[in-house]
Amino acid sequence: EAQVTQNPRYLITVTGKKLTVTCSQNMNHEYMSWYRQDPGLGLRQIYYSMNVEVTDKGDVPEGYKVSRKEKRNFPLILESPSPNQTSLYFCASSPTGGFGTDTQYFGPGTRLTVL
Amino acid sequence: GQNIDQPTEMTATEGAIVQINCTYQTSGFNGLFWYQQHAGEAPTFLSYNVLDGLEEKGRFSSFLSRSKGYSYLLLKELQMKDSASYLCAPRGSWGKFQFGAGTQVVVTP
Numbered sequence: 343e344a345q346v347t348q349n350p351r352y353l354i355t356v357t358g359k360k361l362t363v364t365c366s367q368n369m370n371h372e373y374m375s376w377y378r379q380d381p382g383l384g385l386r387q388i389y390y391s392m393n394v395e396v397t398d399k400g401d402v403p404e405g406y407k408v409s410r411k412e413k414r415n416f417p418l419i420l421e422s423p424s425p426n427q428t429s430l431y432f433c434a435s436s437p438t439g440g441f442g443t444d445t446q447y448f449g450p451g452t453r454l455t456v457l
Numbered sequence: 458g459q460n461i462d463q464p465t466e467m468t469a470t471e472g473a474i475v476q477i478n479c480t481y482q483t484s485g486f487n488g489l490f491w492y493q494q495h496a497g498e499a500p501t502f503l504s505y506n507v508l509d510g511l512e513e514k515g516r517f518s519s520f521l522s523r524s525k526g527y528s529y530l531l532l533k534e535l536q537m538k539d540s541a542s543y544l545c546a547p548r549g550s551w552g553k554f555q556f557g558a559g560t561q562v563v564v565t566p
Contacts, residue, residue: 373552384461384544385500385556392552400553432499439552442507445490446554448499 344369346449348433354455355423363418363452365433373439374416375400375446376408378429385432391416392439423456430454461557463545468563469535477530477543477560485550491519491530492544494559500544504530532562540564 346367355361367374375390377400387400391410405427407419416435420427430453434446460482469475481489488507492500506512506521506528518531530543542559549555 375552375554377556382558384558385546387554390552390554398552401555442488443505445502445505448501450499451497 344447346433346435346447348431348449348452350452351450352453354457356457357424358422361420361423361454363420363431363433363454365416365418365449366414367416367435367447368414369435369437369447370413371435371437371447372413373437373444373446374410374433374435375439376406376416376418377432377434378402378427379432379451380429388418388431390439423454425456428454428456461545461547461555463543463557463560465558466561466563468565470565471535471537473535475532475535475562477532477545477562479528479530479545479557481526481528481545481547481555481557483526483547483549483555485553486523487548487550489519489521489528490546490548491517491528492546492556494542494544496541503543535562535564537564537566 372393376388377385386402389408391397433449436446463479491503494500504519511520516533521528544559545557
């Protein structure tokens with residue numbers, strides 16, 4: 343089944359404790375992206391990747407890191423989480439990210455709480 | 458997104474029609490998507506416009522005017538399962554996406 347998976351789905355952690363949220367897609371998509379969703383603010387793009395070893399900042403990259411060492415995986419790293427990073431996070435992928443009806447497919451989401 | 462405006466909430470009865478408007482400002486505009494998101498779930502694709510005009514897809518239609526920075530999503534013959542948030546998402550150049558805060562549609566019996 344074609345899908346985007348994220349792990350963990352739920353995480354409660356404490357300020358300053360490094361964490362990684364994994365994202366994997368099995369559709370051979372070139373484009374992957376991370377978003378956070380907060381009430382009243384909608385989805386905001388954190389980082390995106392047009393292909394392996396190519397990553398770019400979205401609108402809210404501060405406090406986050408990403409890497410794209412292989413096409414299928416795009417982990418999101420919080421080196422020192424803070425309470426303002428408490429949010430619902432979505433990973434998404436699409437065939438190219440920039441052309442035509444190239445819609446994004448979203449993972450199920452990761453609900454992160456930083457105490 | 459800061460440059461995307463859509464109403465916060467709309468209520469309509471089953472069987473009715475609802476139109477969700479979206480205005481946007483996006484540099485390097487490269488198409489506009491509409492997504493549906495049920496509470497606690499991931500967004501799913503509804504429609505895409507890149508040229509001016511109306512795109513029809515069953516009960517859902519979407520319209521775009523690039524010169525006005527305006528789009529709308531039309532939901533016809535509303536069903537209870539259409540109760541969800543609808544997200545307007547203009548695409549900028551090279552993979553940059555912005556999303557509106559979403560319009561919560563409440564369908565009543």
